[in-house]
Amino acid sequence: MNAKPISFNPSLSGVTTLVRRRPFSTLVLVGALSVVGLTALKTNAVQAPVAxxxxxxxxxxxxSLVLTGDNSGTANILLDDFVLNVSFxxxxxxxxxxVLGSEFTAIDVTQLSVNSVVxxxxTQFSxxxxxxxxxxxxxxxxxxxMKNRLGEDA
Structure with missing residues (x-):
């Protein structure tokens, strides 16, 4: 037998207080989620176009690349479906x-001119x-x- 009777006073029993507060917090949470969901369904969101x-x-x-002088050359470049004859x-x-041992010869193209586009x-193009x-x-x-070390003697 129980020597102590169960208290029905909410201020005295912590378990009863928790049970009573939980349904209210659940009700608030469900209400907030339903408002957000209804708002999302109500608005016709326009998607941004794909960039x-x-x-x-x-x-x-x-x-192809041909060195014509100490500091000049010509090359044929394939640009999409066009062949460019350039001199540089x-x-x-x-x-x-x-870092010690990382020396190399750097190449800077100083002038480029497009001789022809076909x-x-x-078929000739401008x-x-x-x-x-x-x-x-x-x-x-x-x-x-630089990859083929063509400028090291220049």
Whole structure:
């Protein structure tokens, strides 16, 4: 037998107080979630259009490179479906990564001129390249020359 009777006074019993408060907090939580859900269903959310670039990026490929002098050369560059015949001037200088033994000859293309633009079947076009094309072609030529150590005698 129980010697102590169970108290029905909420202020005296902690368990009864917790049981009584829990349904109210659950009611508030369910109410808030339903308001948010109804608001989301009510509004017709317009999705932002998928971001697409203004222009398709060009592809560059070095077809051939010939050094015509100590600091000049010509190259054939494949730009998308066009073949560009370019001539360029370059400077070679010693550089390093700051670590002993990491010395290399760096190449800087100082001048680039597009001599002709033709399609693969031979149709002539006028020069349509812009500054970003020239920057990418300069980097392509300089990278090829550094990789193959073409500027070390210059």
């Amino acid at each position: 697409s670039p203004a222009a398709i990026p060009s592809t560059y490929e070095l077809q 001037d370059f400077e070679a200088h010693e550089d390093s990564y700051g 399609t693969r079947d031979g 020069d349509f390249t812009d500054s970003s094309d020239h920057r990418n072609i300069n980097a392509l030529i300089a990278g090829y020359m």
